[in-house]
Amino acid sequence: MTDSSIKTQCPYCGVGCGLEVSPPAAPGKAVNRDSQGNPVWKVKGDRHHPSSQGMVCVKGATVAESIDRDRLRYPMLRESLDQPFRRASWDEALDLIANRLKTVCDESGANATCMYGSGQMQTEEYYVAQKLLKGCLGTNNFDSNSRLCMSSAVAGYVQSLGSDGPPCCYEDLDLTDCAFIIGSNTAECHPIVFNRLQKHHKRNHHVKLIVVDPRRTPTAEVADLHLAIQPGTDIDLLNGIGYLLLQWGEIDRSFIDECTSKFSDFAEVVQHYPPQEVAKRCGISAKEVELAARYWSESKRVLSLWSQGVNQSSEGTAKVCSLINLHLLTGQIGKPGCGPFSLTGQPNAMGGREVGGLAHLLPGYRSVSNAQHRQELEHLWQLPPGQISPSPGRTAWDIIRGLETGEVQFLWVVATNPAVSLPDLERVKAALAKSPFTVCQDAYYPTETTAYAHVLLPAAQWGEKTGVMTNSERVVTLCSAFRSPVGEAKPDWEIISQVARRIGFGNKFAFTSSAQVYAEYVQVTRDRPCDMTGLSHERLLADGPTQWPCPDRGNASPKRLYTDLRFPTADGRAKFSACHSQGLAEPADPEYPFVLTTGRLYGHWHTQTRTGRIDKIKQMHPEPFMEIHPRDARTLGIEDNQWVEVRSRRGIAQFPAKITSAIAPNTVFVPMHWGYLWADKSEANALTHPKSCPHSLQPELKACAVQIVPLAVK
Numbered sequence: 001m002t003d004s005s006i007k008t009q010c011p012y013c014g015v016g017c018g019l020e021v022s023p024p025a026a027p028g029k030a031v032n033r034d035s036q037g038n039p040v041w042k043v044k045g046d047r048h049h050p051s052s053q054g055m056v057c058v059k060g061a062t063v064a065e066s067i068d069r070d071r072l073r074y075p076m077l078r079e080s081l082d083q084p085f086r087r088a089s090w091d092e093a094l095d096l097i098a099n100r101l102k103t104v105c106d107e108s109g110a111n112a113t114c115m116y117g118s119g120q121m122q123t124e125e126y127y128v129a130q131k132l133l134k135g136c137l138g139t140n141n142f143d144s145n146s147r148l149c150m151s152s153a154v155a156g157y158v159q160s161l162g163s164d165g166p167p168c169c170y171e172d173l174d175l176t177d178c179a180f181i182i183g184s185n186t187a188e189c190h191p192i193v194f195n196r197l198q199k200h201h202k203r204n205h206h207v208k209l210i211v212v213d214p215r216r217t218p219t220a221e222v223a224d225l226h227l228a229i230q231p232g233t234d235i236d237l238l239n240g241i242g243y244l245l246l247q248w249g250e251i252d253r254s255f256i257d258e259c260t261s262k263f264s265d266f267a268e269v270v271q272h273y274p275p276q277e278v279a280k281r282c283g284i285s286a287k288e289v290e291l292a293a294r295y296w297s298e299s300k301r302v303l304s305l306w307s308q309g310v311n312q313s314s315e316g317t318a319k320v321c322s323l324i325n326l327h328l329l330t331g332q333i334g335k336p337g338c339g340p341f342s343l344t345g346q347p348n349a350m351g352g353r354e355v356g357g358l359a360h361l362l363p364g365y366r367s368v369s370n371a372q373h374r375q376e377l378e379h380l381w382q383l384p385p386g387q388i389s390p391s392p393g394r395t396a397w398d399i400i401r402g403l404e405t406g407e408v409q410f411l412w413v414v415a416t417n418p419a420v421s422l423p424d425l426e427r428v429k430a431a432l433a434k435s436p437f438t439v440c441q442d443a444y445y446p447t448e449t450t451a452y453a454h455v456l457l458p459a460a461q462w463g464e465k466t467g468v469m470t471n472s473e474r475v476v477t478l479c480s481a482f483r484s485p486v487g488e489a490k491p492d493w494e495i496i497s498q499v500a501r502r503i504g505f506g507n508k509f510a511f512t513s514s515a516q517v518y519a520e521y522v523q524v525t526r527d528r529p530c531d532m533t534g535l536s537h538e539r540l541l542a543d544g545p546t547q548w549p550c551p552d553r554g555n556a557s558p559k560r561l562y563t564d565l566r567f568p569t570a571d572g573r574a575k576f577s578a579c580h581s582q583g584l585a586e587p588a589d590p591e592y593p594f595v596l597t598t599g600r601l602y603g604h605w606h607t608q609t610r611t612g613r614i615d616k617i618k619q620m621h622p623e624p625f626m627e628i629h630p631r632d633a634r635t636l637g638i639e640d641n642q643w644v645e646v647r648s649r650r651g652i653a654q655f656p657a658k659i660t661s662a663i664a665p666n667t668v669f670v671p672m673h674w675g676y677l678w679a680d681k682s683e684a685n686a687l688t689h690p691k692s693c694p695h696s697l698q699p700e701l702k703a704c705a706v707q708i709v710p711l712a713v714k
């Protein structure tokens with residue numbers, strides 16, 4: 001445990017704010033305590049962190065309160081789900097896991113095993129997991145909750161630009177002439193990014209802010225133009241803006257000619273999107289479509305920001321590509337103040353992408369379907385040729401399907417809570433209950449998912465382990481430990497390495513520190529788009545947060561990607577990837593006449609595993625609710641705060657109604673944070689469906705058709 005302050009990154013959202021953490025008791029000062037009397041480490045924003053410059057939101061400011069609450073302190077085992085857990089030693093638990101893993105691999109093949117991880121994992125932890133599953137075991141069945149978060153952004157970047165990786169940086173928030181925010185309630189979900197943008201917007205009258213969202217969110221409240229489109233009509237709007245820019249000749253012809261391909265395909269598609277037609281489909285006026293296009297055309301630098309409203313869609317990749325098309329059309333990429341900029345959900349989802357933490361990826365922005373990429377890693381990992389499978393592994397939803405069919409016989413869940421976060425929860429819970437063997441490796445107990453575990457492994461969490469995280473602008477921060485893990489908890493990289501050693505891969509997992517893991521990892525990024533061979537724990541500690549690419553050849557890396565206007569595609573050109581809108585996978589119909597949309601609140605984080613244990617945040621958001629438009633509430637005879645039952649084709653949930661014109665008619669909104677531990681029968685994902693984007697395989701968690709039934713006063 002350190003007795004001086006240390007620097008780290010906030011473990012919540014992908015903004016990745018820098019924090020400075022100091023001990024609960026400074027010399028001569030009173031001990032800082034929470035409401036239960038526990039000493040609490042003091043947290044403030046790190047003024048020297050390049051991404052956040054000292055700013056911090058309520059989540060970051062209160063995170064230290066959660067460290068000691070409801071922790072899993074030692075390994076626990078049980079034979080079956082109807083038995084209580086009993087305490088076990090690490091040796092017993094790790095031997096059991098290793099033996100079971102070997103048996104399943106021997107009897108049913110490595111593809112019967114799966115690991116489901118999370119953007120909470122540090123880069124080193126992701127790396128050892130990829131090396132064990134994709135390398136040593138020979139199965140690509142590692143997926144993470146990033147599948148639910150930004151896999152459409154990954155697929156869209158790859159399809160349009162040739163590689164994943166947001167091309168922009170936060171400095172662009174200070175330089176843009178027009179911020180186009182689509183499918184993101186940035187003010188609540190990425191507050192420090194929004195603060196920075198809002199300051200720029202307020203100071204500079206020429207700067208425009210366009211917000212595209214079916215809800216009038218706090219982000220939309222301060223916009224110059226709020227386009228409250230119908231859920232599922234994003235592509236119509238984007239193609240409609242493209243139509244007008246093309247009609248007006250407000251395009252960058254030389255960029256299109258010299259740096260892009262497939263422009264004529266795009267021009268052919270968007271000619272079907274005149275403003276009147278787009279307005280009708282989107283439920284807004286033609287004037288609003290024209291004004292959005294006008295703001296684009298009058299701005300030299302348009303910065304597009306997006307998040308789950310675009311990604312969590314059955315056509316998520318197409319939405320991302322349609323947005324990138326507008327940047328290619330206007331040549332607004334690779335330059336200050338403009339470009340397509342996805343906002344990452346998790347604190348290290350970017351690190352997970354770099355290290356191949358999705359079922360179709362390999363470390364160093366490689367793909368399992370690329371023979372050369374597989375060979376490169378087999379060489380680096382000293383594996384026999386052909387060891388890495390060319391088949392993509394099971395995605396989050398495929399793991400559930402595999403449990404249902406019995407094809408998955410070993411499930412290892414690390415730092416995530418699928419019994420709240422996956423869609424169609426009744427089906428998910430039934431599948432988890434069928435799992436023959438589930439390991440749950442988490443810092444907290446209970447979570448909704450630990451109810452389905454046979455083995456619980458206590459993981460060290462933020463502040464108790466040292467490792468690296470990358471934020472949305474590719475800034476890599478060393479997150480230093482400042483205290484010892486509670487109880488017998490261990491860092492995830494160490495737990496995974498210990499299992500690997502027990503099943504015979506000792507020479508490949510002889511790591512004794514996360515710094516060693518990181519040193520090996522950066523070598524696999526050599527000459528890749530995310531080259532970070534110049535980084536090490538030592539350098540990050542000495543120099544502070546550093547942006548990639550950062551090769552070991554010295555020189556500061558460029559802040560933005562594609563500044564030379566060359567793209568990592570076969571012909572060096574970015575590709576227009578145009579398509580027609582398919583709409584929602586499950587639109588409203590006479591039987592289920594409302595569209596449910598889900599989202600996040602300012603204080604809570606995901607499934608509340610941490611924030612549900614922080615007093616201030618619980619007071620801020622004491623219970624879930626359902627927003628409904630006054631007109632719909634009147635029609636259904638619903639009063640404010642009256643409980644309603646929301647029914648979809650898959651499940652039922654109950655909420656108090658919040659009547660507000662912030663939500664459009666025929667649409668209702670429910671926050672996604674509550675699992676049954678926090679509010680029984682108010683699980684948003686009991687209602688949602690698993691239909692996914694065919695390219696990113698990201699489920700459409702944002703929208704489904706529902707009925708609303710008022711309940712008698714509770």
Ligand code: SF4
Binds near residue numbers: 057060
């Ligand atoms: Fe943490 Fe995100 Fe808040 Fe920054 S904006 S303090 S990273 S939750």
